[in-house]
Amino acid sequence: MTxxxxxxLLLMLGVGLVSDAEALIEHRQSWNTNGxxxxxxxxxxxxxHRLGKATMGSPEFMAEWMGGVFLFANKAHLKAFLKDxxxxxxxxxxxxxxxxxHGYTAPVDAKDAWEVYRGKLxxxxxxxxxxxxxxxxxxxxxxxxxxxxxxxxERGWVISSKVxxxxxxxVENETVxxxxxxxxSKIFKD
Numbered sequence: 001m002t003x004x005x006x007x008x009l010l011l012m013l014g015v016g017l018v019s020d021a022e023a024l025i026e027h028r029q030s031w032n033t034n035g036x037x038x039x040x041x042x043x044x045x046x047x048x049h050r051l052g053k054a055t056m057g058s059p060e061f062m063a064e065w066m067g068g069v070f071l072f073a074n075k076a077h078l079k080a081f082l083k084d085x086x087x088x089x090x091x092x093x094x095x096x097x098x099x100x101x102h103g104y105t106a107p108v109d110a111k112d113a114w115e116v117y118r119g120k121l122x123x124x125x126x127x128x129x130x131x132x133x134x135x136x137x138x139x140x141x142x143x144x145x146x147x148x149x150x151x152x153x154e155r156g157w158v159i160s161s162k163v164x165x166x167x168x169x170x171v172e173n174e175t176v177x178x179x180x181x182x183x184x185s186k187i188f189k190d
Contacts (some may be wrong), residue, residue, distance in 0.1 A: 019094075025050050026187050029065075029095055029099050030093045030151075030152045030153065031067065031068035031093050032090075032093055032094035032095045032105070032107060032108060033068075033094075033121075034108065034110065035107075035109050037069055038057070038062075038068075038069045038070065038071045039068040039069060039070050039090070039091065039094055040094050040108070040110045040123070041113070042056055042057050042071045042111040043055065043056060043057060043071075043109060044056065044057040044071060044072045044073045044077055045070060045072075045081065045090055045121060046072060046073075046077035046078075046081050046087045046090060047072075047077060048066060048072055048114060048116055048121050049087075049088055049116050049119075049121065050077065050080070051141050052116075053084075054110060054111045054112070054114065055073045056071070056073065056075060057070070057071025057072045057073055057077075058072070059071060061073065061074060061075055061078040062077060063077075063082055063150070065081075065085045065089070066089075072121060087119065088121070089121070090121045090122070090123055091121060091122050091141075091144070092105075092119050092122075092148050092151075093105075093148075093152060094108065094110075094123060094178065095107070095108065095123075095151075096123065096124050096125040096129065097122040097123060097124055097133055097140065097141070097144055098124050098125065098129050098130070098133040098140060099125065100143075100144040100147055100148055101133070101139075101140040101141070101143040101144040101147065101182055101184050102147075102152060103150055103151070104151070106125045106127065108123035108124060108125055109122055109123075109124070109125065109127065112126075113126050113127050113129065114124065114130070115129040115130070115134070117137060117141075122141070124190055140167050
C-alpha cells in the first residue's frame with residue numbers, strides 16, 4: 001500500500017494534480033509526554049526561554065503543533081509559541097538529550113534537568129545526567145542531531161488525508177495500476 005501511495009503521489013505531482021509538495025505530507029513529531037497527554041507532562045516550553053524556570057502550563061492555554069499538545073501558563077506564552085513554534089519547541093522531541101546523543105530515548109525531569117542553550121531547549125533524565133551532558137554539550141548536541149532522525153523514525157511523517165483521498169481513484173484505475181507495477185519493478189527492487 002505504501003508503494004502504491006508513493007507512486008500515486010509522484011503521478012499526481014507529474015500531472016499537476018498537486019502543485020505544493022508540502023501539501024503531500026504532514027509532519028508529526030514524536031513527542032515526549034512523560035506518560036501524560038501533553039508534551040513534557042504539561043510544562044510551558046515558552047517559560048523556559050522567557051522566565052528561565054520550569055512552569056506548569058494550563059489546559060486553558062493549549063495549542064496543538066506537529067502532533068503534540070502543548071500547555072502554557074498564560075495567553076502571552078501561547079501567542080509567542082503560535083508565532084514561532086520551532087523556536088520554543090524542545091529539541092529531540094523533549095526526550096533526554098543525553099540519551100538521544102547515545103542512541104536511545106529516555107524520559108526527562110522537566111522541572112530540574114533542562115537548559116536553554118544557544119536559543120534551544122534541551123532536557124535530560126536527571127540533574128546528574130544533565131551535568132554529564134553539559135561537560136561535552138556541543139559534541140552531545142551534534143551526536144543527538146545525527147541520531148534523532150533514526151530514533152524519531154518514520155512515525156513522524158504521515159501522508160495527509162487529502163492526498164489519500166486524491167490517490168484512491170488513481171490507484172484503483174487499471175492503467176495506473178499497470179504503470180505502478182512497471183515503476184515498482186524498475187525502482188523498488190527488493
